[in-house]
Amino acid sequence: MKRTGVFMLLITAGLFLCLEGGMRLALRRSTGGLLVNRPLLKLYPTIERPEEIFSSLTPASLQWSPYEHWSTRPNLRGRFFRTNTLGFRGSETTVQKPAGRFRIVVLGGSAAWGLGCTADARTVPGRLEARLREQYPGRDIEVINAGQFGFVSGQELIYYHRVIVPFAPDLILLFDGYNDIMADFTNLVSGWPQNAALLQARYEDDALAHHLRESIVAFLRRSRFLDLTSRAVTARIAGRTGNPAQPVIDPAVTADQYVHNATALARLAAPVPVWIALQPVLACTRKPLAPDEQAVIAAKERAIPHYTARVQAAYRTMEAGTRAAGLPVIDLEQVLGTEPALMFVDECHFGDEAADRIASAIVREWSRSNVFRTLERESKILDSRLRGNDNLSQR
Numbered sequence: 563m564k565r566t567g568v569f570m571l572l573i574t575a576g577l578f579l580c581l582e583g584g585m586r587l588a589l590r591r592s593t594g595g596l597l598v599n600r601p602l603l604k605l606y607p608t609i610e611r612p613e614e615i616f617s618s619l620t621p622a623s624l625q626w627s628p629y630e631h632w633s634t635r636p637n638l639r640g641r642f643f644r645t646n647t648l649g650f651r652g653s654e655t656t657v658q659k660p661a662g663r664f665r666i667v668v669l670g671g672s673a674a675w676g677l678g679c680t681a682d683a684r685t686v687p688g689r690l691e692a693r694l695r696e697q698y699p700g701r702d703i704e705v706i707n708a709g710q711f712g713f714v715s716g717q718e719l720i721y722y723h724r725v726i727v728p729f730a731p732d733l734i735l736l737f738d739g740y741n742d743i744m745a746d747f748t749n750l751v752s753g754w755p756q757n758a759a760l761l762q763a764r765y766e767d768d769a770l771a772h773h774l775r776e777s778i779v780a781f782l783r784r785s786r787f788l789d790l791t792s793r794a795v796t797a798r799i800a801g802r803t804g805n806p807a808q809p810v811i812d813p814a815v816t817a818d819q820y821v822h823n824a825t826a827l828a829r830l831a832a833p834v835p836v837w838i839a840l841q842p843v844l845a846c847t848r849k850p851l852a853p854d855e856q857a858v859i860a861a862k863e864r865a866i867p868h869y870t871a872r873v874q875a876a877y878r879t880m881e882a883g884t885r886a887a888g889l890p891v892i893d894l895e896q897v898l899g900t901e902p903a904l905m906f907v908d909e910c911h912f913g914d915e916a917a918d919r920i921a922s923a924i925v926r927e928w929s930r931s932n933v934f935r936t937l938e939r940e941s942k943i944l945d946s947r948l949r950g951n952d953n954l955s956q957r
Contacts, residue, residue, distance in 0.1 A: 596620065596672070596711055599861075601907035602854050606680070615642050615680060616907075619711075629724060630717045631755055633710055634675070642680050651675055651707045652682045659730045663702040666690065667731040669718045669827075670738040673841045674709030678911040682707075686737060689921030697925065698934070706731070712756045714742045715823035722827055733933060734831055735924070739840035740910045742820045743876045746811040747866055753819040813872050817879030825887045835933065838884045839892040839924060843910045845873035848895050850902035858909050890931065897923040 596619050606612035618640040624632045638645040646654045659665050668674050668687040676685025683692065687707035694703045708726060710717070715738060722734075745756045755761070828836040844851060844859050851859065862869040885891050897919050898905055905916040912920075928934060 596623070596677070597908060597911070599858075599908055601678070601911070602858070602904065603907075604854065605678075605904055605907055605913045609680065614640070615678065618642070619677070624711065629720050630710070630713070631761060632712070633721070643676070643682055651685065651709070652688065655704065655706060657728050660702065663704055664733075665729065665731045666694075666703070666705045666733045666735060667708050667726055667729060668705060668735045668737055669713075669722060669726070670709045670736060670841065671713045671741040672709065672711045673740070673911055674737040675707060675711060676709070676917065677711070678907045678913050679917050680914055684914040684917055686917045686921050686924075689918050690735075690924060693921055693925045697929070709737070712741060713738070714745050714753070714755055715739075715820045715827075716753050717755055719823045719827045719830075723830060727830075731831075731834060734827075734834060734836045735839060736824060736827070736836065737839045737841055739820065739877060739880055740843050740873075742816055742880075743813070743873055744910075746816040746819075747809045747872075750810060752811050752815045753823070808867055809872070813876035814879050817876050817883055820876075820880050821883035821887060824884055824889060828887075828889055835890070837890050837892060837928075837933075838881075839894055839920075840877055840880060841910065842894050842898060842912065842916065842920065843873065843877075844906055845870045845909065846877050846895055847898055849898040849905070850900065852902045852904040854904055855906050858906070862909055892924055892927045894920055894923060 597616055601613075601616050603612045606615070609615075623635055623638055625635045627633045634645055634649050634651070636645055636647050636649040643651055645651050648655065648657070666687075668690070674686060676682070676688070679685045679688075682688050685707060687705045687709070691703060691705035694705070695701070706729065708721070710721065713721065715736075718736065718738065726734075741756065742753075745754060745758070746752050748756075749758050751758075824836070824838060840846075844855055845862075859870060866872070881891055881893070898916055899919070903915075906912045
């Protein structure tokens with residue numbers, strides 16, 4: 563009898579290990595890569611194997627960082643992207659800023675990084691650099707894409723202090739907001755990073771002494787199979803009962819935490835100006851939604867009670883709070899046009915056309931402000947010198 567029990571236990575353990583290994587292998591081969599939900603690949607009708615825009619980015623594309631918890635690995639290469647030796651998406655750069663260069667740093671999450679865009683130059687930071695160089699020809703303008711997957715504003719604050727300060731930016735753009743909201747949908751404390759429960763479990767399981775029983779419990783807590791299975795069961799139960807899990811953090815608390823972090827970063831960066839641009843998301847954009855985009859919102863509403871209202875409330879309070887703190891804010895809710903064209907691949911990531919429209923709107927707002935007054939004056943002086951040299955050569 564005892565042998566039978568041991569035998570059954572071994573079979574159960576072997577079956578579980580097979581399921582766990584299969585789940586991790588499936589996640590590695592997922593067409594969504596780092597995305598939780600399957601992206602809308604019909605946004606890319608002319609691209610062969612568009613799933614590689616997402617599937618080539620996996621958890622292996624990230625590296626451990628002791629304060630931010632993770633960051634993008636340097637020297638990644640894919641069909642649609644590359645990271646340089648410093649870990650930023652795009653071409654190589656140097657920490658020390660060359661004389662005469664106007665350097666802009668864009669901070670944010672995966673939308674700032676450009677997940678959904680088909681080339682480094684077609685991300686929001688890439689289009690910003692191109693648009694600004696068109697507007698100020700002859701000037702050395704650089705836009706560094708410092709977006710990091712999943713970062714909330716607290717991680718951006720730490721990342722700026724630890725990594726970005728030595729780059730001596732002349733202007734900082736925070737293109738973010740949504741990750742703070744999504745993290746607070748699942749966390750118990752506002753301001754924690756995404757997957758905080760998993761990070762906490764890993765710390766407790768590794769740092770605290772435990773015996774065999776506790777080691778087994780620690781393994782089960784880290785199980786991807788059990789994690790995804792429990793999520794699926796919870797979603798199924800919620801769908802049948804009509805009672806999905808209710809977030810415990812009020813949107814106003816989320817917004818206050820965001821404003822606190824944004825103003826803290828602005829104080830650290832002073833006198834360098836810090837601009838806020840809350841990233842466009844399906845819940846807040848004024849663009850009429852395409853049918854597939856409507857389906858994405860409907861799915862989010864089923865999963866999270868009052869999803870759209872909560873996101874909109876958080877965004878409104880974030881914008882009001884940062885404006886009240888004296889930070890310049892760029893409203894991007896109306897920049898994606900008035901036609902129900904498909905522009906998003908999920909609730910918060912978008913493609914090339916949206917990135918270009920967003921970058922154009924940001925440049926227009928900067929042009930209406932005094933941000934580039936010095937840049938414009940120097941550009942006019944450079945143009946006059948060039949014209950003078952042309953006249954001399956003609957003589």
